[in-house]
Amino acid sequence: MATTAPTGxxxxxxxxxxxxxxxxxxxxxxxxxxxxLSSIPSIYTFPKQPYHEPVSDTKEPIPTIDxxxxxxxxxxxxxxxxxxxxxxxxxWGFFMVTNHGVPERMMKAIIEACREFFELPEEEKRGISGKxxxxxxxxxxxxxxxxxxxxxxxxxxxxxxxxxxHSPNKPPSFTEIALEYSKRVRLVxxxxxxxxxxSLGLEKDYIDETLNLENGLQLIAANLYPPCPxxxxxxxxxxxxxxxxxxxxxxxxxxxxxxxHKGKWVNIDPIPNSFLANIGDHIEILSNGKYKSxxxxxxxxNRDVRISIAVPHGPALxxxxxxxxxxxxxxxxxxxxxxxxxxxxxxxxxGTMLNGKSSLERIRKGV
Numbered sequence: 001m002a003t004t005a006p007t008g009x010x011x012x013x014x015x016x017x018x019x020x021x022x023x024x025x026x027x028x029x030x031x032x033x034x035x036x037l038s039s040i041p042s043i044y045t046f047p048k049q050p051y052h053e054p055v056s057d058t059k060e061p062i063p064t065i066d067x068x069x070x071x072x073x074x075x076x077x078x079x080x081x082x083x084x085x086x087x088x089x090x091x092w093g094f095f096m097v098t099n100h101g102v103p104e105r106m107m108k109a110i111i112e113a114c115r116e117f118f119e120l121p122e123e124e125k126r127g128i129s130g131k132x133x134x135x136x137x138x139x140x141x142x143x144x145x146x147x148x149x150x151x152x153x154x155x156x157x158x159x160x161x162x163x164x165x166h167s168p169n170k171p172p173s174f175t176e177i178a179l180e181y182s183k184r185v186r187l188v189x190x191x192x193x194x195x196x197x198x199s200l201g202l203e204k205d206y207i208d209e210t211l212n213l214e215n216g217l218q219l220i221a222a223n224l225y226p227p228c229p230x231x232x233x234x235x236x237x238x239x240x241x242x243x244x245x246x247x248x249x250x251x252x253x254x255x256x257x258x259x260x261h262k263g264k265w266v267n268i269d270p271i272p273n274s275f276l277a278n279i280g281d282h283i284e285i286l287s288n289g290k291y292k293s294x295x296x297x298x299x300x301x302n303r304d305v306r307i308s309i310a311v312p313h314g315p316a317l318x319x320x321x322x323x324x325x326x327x328x329x330x331x332x333x334x335x336x337x338x339x340x341x342x343x344x345x346x347x348x349x350x351g352t353m354l355n356g357k358s359s360l361e362r363i364r365k366g367v
Contacts, residue, residue: 027141027155030122032226044151045233060261062268063088065277067188068099070195085192086199086291089279093294094259094268097192097248097275102184104273107250109173110181111307114222115252116171117157118307125157128168133347134317136166153234153300155224162186162218163316178220182311185275186218189246189313192277196246200287202324207245207286210324211315217244217342218313225256225298225306236298236306241360243349244280244314244342251276254306260295281345281360282315285337288323293360317343338363 031037065088069081088095117125130138139157160166161182167175190213197207207213225236236256251257251270258265259278270276281293300306315321322339340363349359 027122027125028151028153029118029155029224029226032228038229040153040228040230040234044153045230046150046235046238062259062266063092063095064271064274065095065097065192066099067097067101067191071191082195082199085195089196089199089283089291092259092261093292094276094278094296096271097188097277098271098273100188100275102181102188102275106177106181106184107273109177110220110309111250111252113171113174113177114157114220114224114309115307117168117174117222118155118224120170124170128157134343136160136164137168152237153225153228154236154298155226157220157222159220159222160217161220161311163215182218182220185248185311186313188275189218189248189311193246193313196279196283196291200290200324200327202326206324211245211282211286211319211321211342213313213315215316216314216319217317217346218311221310221312223298223306223308223310225300225308227302227304228300229302231300231302234300236300239295239297241293241295242278242280242310242312243282243346243359244312245282245286247278247280247310247312248275249278249308249310251308252306254301254304256298256300256306257308258297258299265297280312280314281349282321282342284360285321285340285363286324288327288333289336290327314346315342317341317346321345334365336365338365 063084065081065085069077070085072078072081085095125139128137128139130136137157137159141151141155157168159168159178161178165179165182167178190208193207193213194204198204223236228234239260249257255267255269257268257276259268260266268276278296279291279293283291284293298308319342320339321342323335323337327333328335345359345363348362
């Protein structure tokens with residue numbers, strides 16, 4: 001029953017209350033399967049922004065790196081591929097990786113295992129919804145549903161693979177497939193990172209050893225983008241850059257990834273049986289801005305389910321990342337970024353709303 005203050009007494013002060021409990025959101029998958037769905041709730045509607053501008057019809061192809069040449073025992077082949085890798089990092093920040101040695105059947109198997117995970121009953125998936133960005137298994141919707149003001153048309157599961165391997169119990173095949181896939185992908189990523197190190201004029205193992213990649217973070221981030229009845233109003237993920245050093249992505253045959261290149265958005269249609277690679281914020285920091293992480297976004301459609309599986313590779317969680325000393329020795333090239341522990345950067349970026357490269361700007365010198 002409500003009570004009132006006695007006449008003549010001072011106005012009552014607002015009582016201290018606990019913050020409201022976290023909102024319980026339905027998944028986008030469940031929402032998209034609602035019978036007769038023809039519109040979307042307003043909380044999924046993004047206001048018109050410059051990034052809604054038409055996509056460029058650029059004929060400039062995204063660079064392709066032949067991994068077999070990067071790993072070649074022939075010095076001339078390898079050095080030429082490292083030069084191409086450096087140019088790809090400098091000009092695009094994204095590139096295709098072909099002839100990488102990961103079997104196509106394994107790539108298809110991890111996509112199918114993730115699809116089966118998303119098909120699990122809602123209560124089973126919600127049972128592994130972690131509360132913290134460093135929880136080893138987290139299922140959720142949007143990007144950070146506890147703080148997002150506008151929700152993304154996306155469900156996800158993020159699973160730490162290295163330095164400690166984790167896996168959900170269901171579907172039954174997931175553990176074996178993820179363990180083998182993550183091992184094979186990590187070998188590819190570390191070799192590419194060695195090539196990036198050399199392309200910067202550093203020792204081959206400089207990044208690997210300085211940032212302790214033997215204990216570096218690797219995770220599987222599987223994304224589900226169901227059909228959306230009003231795709232022009234929603235976003236799968238708004239423009240953002242990735243944390244870490246290198247992300248390797250695969251997807252089912254449905255497109256939706258767009259990359260910002262020369263100020264315009266470009267549709268990326270991966271070559272079959274290839275990885276789409278992009279450098280992360282911590283390559284930008286380590287290179288002192290010579291290579292820059294690139295904004296990208298996920299758009300949705302009204303017909304098909306898109307599944308993408310991104311595998312980010314980062315330093316060890318306790319590694320402190322700063323510009324490489326060899327790249328800032330010149331008086332005219334002072335460090336442009338402050339030093340920060342990778343774990344703290346991860347908590348900063350993943351614990352807030354997704355907003356371009358705002359986390360990276362926080363540690364840029366003079367900002």
